[in-house]
Amino acid sequence: MTTPTWDELGGALPNEEFRAASEAIVANIEQVIEGKSATVRLALAVLLAEGHLLIEDVPGVGKTKLAKALAxxxxxxxxxxxxxxxxxxxxxxxxxVYNQETRDFEFKPGAVFANLVVGDEINRASPKTQSALLECMEERQVTVDGTTYELQAPFMVIATQNPIEMEGTYPLPEAQRDRFTARIAMGYPDPRAELAMLSGHGATDPLNNLRAVADAALVRRLIATVRDVHCADAVKQYAIALVTATREAPDVRLGASPRSTLQLLRTARAFAALEGRDYVLPDDLQNLAVPVLAHRLIPTADAQLSRRTTDTIVADIVHRLPLPHDRGRSPYDTRPVPPVDGRQYESRGR
Known part of the structure; x- marks a missing residue:
C-alpha cells in the first residue's frame, strides 16, 4: 500500500467549488451537532491542514458524536x-500472524489502516498503547517487525478524551500531545441548541440518517487547494513570534515546538480557505493560537498552584504581542518584509 503523489491526487479546486464542498461538509455535521458551528469548522480545518484533532471535555457533551459525524x-x-x-x-x-498453509508470517493490519481513525477516550489506555500512534500520526506509516507499511491519504486521527481529573485516565505523553494539531472543547450547549437537540434527537439518532457528502478524492483536492493559500513573510514571522513567546513565558516550563509553528501555519491556511480567502491574515493565527498551541505547553508548578491554565497563558500572549503594521498588505506584494521586532510594530492598544 503506497501513498499517491500529489500529481496523482488531482489539482486544487476553484474557489466556488471549494466553498460549496466545504460548506456541504459543515452543514452535514451540523445536522448532528447543534449550535457548535465554530467547533465544527475548526475540526474541518484540521482535516484540510493534514492534521489530527484532540477533543477534550467532560462526558456526555458530544465528543464522539462530532468525531463520528465528521467521519x-x-x-x-x-x-x-x-x-x-x-x-x-x-x-x-x-x-x-503465522499462516500454517503458507508456512510464513502474514501481516494483519490494525485499526490505523484507514483514512479516518476515531479513537474514543484515548487517555483510558496505557501510555504504552497510546504511543503506538506516534509513528503513524507523524510519518503516515506503520512499522511492524521491521517492515514499513504506508498509510493512505488523507489520514487523520480524531481522538476524544476526558479531563485527566476523571477516574481511570492516564495523561497523554508530551510527544503524543505535540502530534495533535489542535485540541478543542465541546462545552455545554446553550438552552436553544439543547432544546433543538431534544426535539431532533429524542426519537432517533441523527447519525443513523447521515449520508456522506464528499469522498476521499474530493478531500485530497480540498487539501491541495489549502496548500496553495498564500502566506506572506510578515504572517510567517508573526507565527514564529507567537511560538517563541510561549518558550519565553515565565509561567511555562516547556514551550511550543517547531512542529507547532508548522501546524499553526497549515491550520491558518485551511481556516483562511474556509473563510473564502486565498491568503492568511494575522487574525487567523490569533483565532487558532489557543487550540493549536495551548495543549502543547507544560506550565510551571507556580502557575499550576495559582490555577493559571495554558489556555489563559496563550491568550495573554496573543493579547500582548503586537501585530505587524502590514496586516492589510496585499498577498501579492513581493516587497521585502522587515523582521518581527517589538520596536517596529505598534500595539493593538487593548
Whole structure:
C-alpha cells in the first residue's frame, strides 16, 4: 500500500467549488451537532491542514458524536478504536500472524489502516498503547517487525478524551500531545441548541440518517487547494513570534515546538480557505493560537498552584504581542518584509 503523489491526487479546486464542498461538509455535521458551528469548522480545518484533532471535555457533551459525524460525512475508510486499559499496541498498529498453509508470517493490519481513525477516550489506555500512534500520526506509516507499511491519504486521527481529573485516565505523553494539531472543547450547549437537540434527537439518532457528502478524492483536492493559500513573510514571522513567546513565558516550563509553528501555519491556511480567502491574515493565527498551541505547553508548578491554565497563558500572549503594521498588505506584494521586532510594530492598544 503506497501513498499517491500529489500529481496523482488531482489539482486544487476553484474557489466556488471549494466553498460549496466545504460548506456541504459543515452543514452535514451540523445536522448532528447543534449550535457548535465554530467547533465544527475548526475540526474541518484540521482535516484540510493534514492534521489530527484532540477533543477534550467532560462526558456526555458530544465528543464522539462530532468525531463520528465528521467521519460519516466523508465516503472513505473509517475505523473506530475504543481505548481501554487492556488495549495492546498491536491492536492499534497490527500484528504478524503465522499462516500454517503458507508456512510464513502474514501481516494483519490494525485499526490505523484507514483514512479516518476515531479513537474514543484515548487517555483510558496505557501510555504504552497510546504511543503506538506516534509513528503513524507523524510519518503516515506503520512499522511492524521491521517492515514499513504506508498509510493512505488523507489520514487523520480524531481522538476524544476526558479531563485527566476523571477516574481511570492516564495523561497523554508530551510527544503524543505535540502530534495533535489542535485540541478543542465541546462545552455545554446553550438552552436553544439543547432544546433543538431534544426535539431532533429524542426519537432517533441523527447519525443513523447521515449520508456522506464528499469522498476521499474530493478531500485530497480540498487539501491541495489549502496548500496553495498564500502566506506572506510578515504572517510567517508573526507565527514564529507567537511560538517563541510561549518558550519565553515565565509561567511555562516547556514551550511550543517547531512542529507547532508548522501546524499553526497549515491550520491558518485551511481556516483562511474556509473563510473564502486565498491568503492568511494575522487574525487567523490569533483565532487558532489557543487550540493549536495551548495543549502543547507544560506550565510551571507556580502557575499550576495559582490555577493559571495554558489556555489563559496563550491568550495573554496573543493579547500582548503586537501585530505587524502590514496586516492589510496585499498577498501579492513581493516587497521585502522587515523582521518581527517589538520596536517596529505598534500595539493593538487593548
Amino acid at each position: 460519516r460525512s466523508i465516503d472513505c475508510s473509517v475505523r473506530r478504536i475504543q481505548f481501554t486499559p487492556d488495549l495492546l499496541p498491536s491492536d492499534v498498529t497490527g500484528v504478524s
